[in-house]
Amino acid sequence: ERVKPDLFHVQISAEMIMVSSLRDRLPCKTFLPAHQTILTCEDKFASFKAWENAGIKVPGTMIINTEEDLKIAFERFGPKLWLRFTSGSAGRGALPTSDYDEARLWIDFRKGWGKFTAAECLEEQTITWQSIWKDGELIVAQGRKRLYWEFANRVPSGVTGITGTGVTVSDPVVDEIALKCIKAIDPRPNGIFGVDLTYDRNGIPNPTEINIGRFFTTHQFFTCAGLNMPHIFVMAGLDRPLPIIAKKINPLSPGLAWVRGMDILPVLTTETAIEDSRKDLQERITKLSSHRQDSD
Known part of the structure; x- marks a missing residue:
């Protein structure tokens, strides 16, 4: 009442569930999935059952x-x-x-x-498909694979929820599975749906959860790469004209990389540049090792 926002959005699950339950009493707009959709996605076993019943490959x-x-x-x-x-x-x-x-x-x-x-237990390779919907229509979606979890050696599972380096991808198989996962839970999606998938031993991505109603923590990656999803979300939530999006699914070029770490600013680069740097470093190490052997 003091701030009078046009649109109310939160990024924490517990807060989102509360806001969702009160959406009809709030003096401002929200742009959320249906409340039952949120509850289903926040319950990993309930979402698993929805996918299993829809014939989607799940662990x-x-x-x-x-x-x-x-x-x-x-x-x-x-x-x-x-x-x-x-x-x-x-x-x-x-x-x-x-x-x-x-x-x-x-x-x-x-x-x-x-x-x-x-x-x-599935394999280590994971991928995420973040999307924005409006009244059942897909506005935009972008795939992103994860090269590793930051601080993975600090937890028993190796999963921290903190992506170290993410890379844009464009994979029709992932696109199809992610769309099926969303529609299996809500035939008329609204708001943000972030599908997390992990590959099985046969190379098939299996859905493990949907991060519902909120962006993943590396959304700045897409913005810096040219896809400003928070802006698109706000404009859609306020029923304002959307920016022109030439391609609804995976508009960003594949192979863009976002490198993050503790107490450092993130870096936007490419997977190719990372590999070139790795090769260059290995060559330097080899030369130094050879030089030391010659000195001995």
Whole structure:
């Protein structure tokens, strides 16, 4: 009431759920998916069931209510399981393990019985598909792969929710699966849908969650590369004319890279430039090593 915003947007899940539940009572506009869509996407097991029912390839998953459930999960999906909370972000509670006792103790420690899922373990390669929709129509979407998680060695799962380097991609297979995932949960999408996928051993991207109603943390990457999604989102939310978007799906060139780290500004470069720098560094190391051997 004091600030009188034209559009109200939040980036934290708990806040978004509250804002969504109060949207009809707010004195300003919101641009959110349907409330039930938000609740489904915030529950990783509920979204898994929606995709499974739609015939989308997903890793076998079950809720772990008891120790017997955990034993069954190892029998069905083992030898290695991926454990995680059904809600939360940044890899909350995630643990890959092949050891039943370790899994049981982990769930005990996290007080997670009835709140954890156990799933078939996928490969390390991940990809994200961020999109903006308006009343069921796709406005724009862009794919981005993740080369690594920043600070991955600080957590048991290696997943921190902090992308170290992201790279733009354009993959029709990913596009098709991401679209199916969104429509399986909401046939009339509205707002932001960020589909996270992880590749299985056969090279098929499997959806693992949808980051609903909010941008991922590297959205500045796309803006600096020429696709200002926050601006597009605001204009769509306020029912104002949208900027001209020549290509709805993957308008950015593939191979653009966004490198991030602690206490440094992000760098926009290309995957090719990174590889060239890596080769140059290796050549320098080889020359230095050779020089030292000659000196000895």
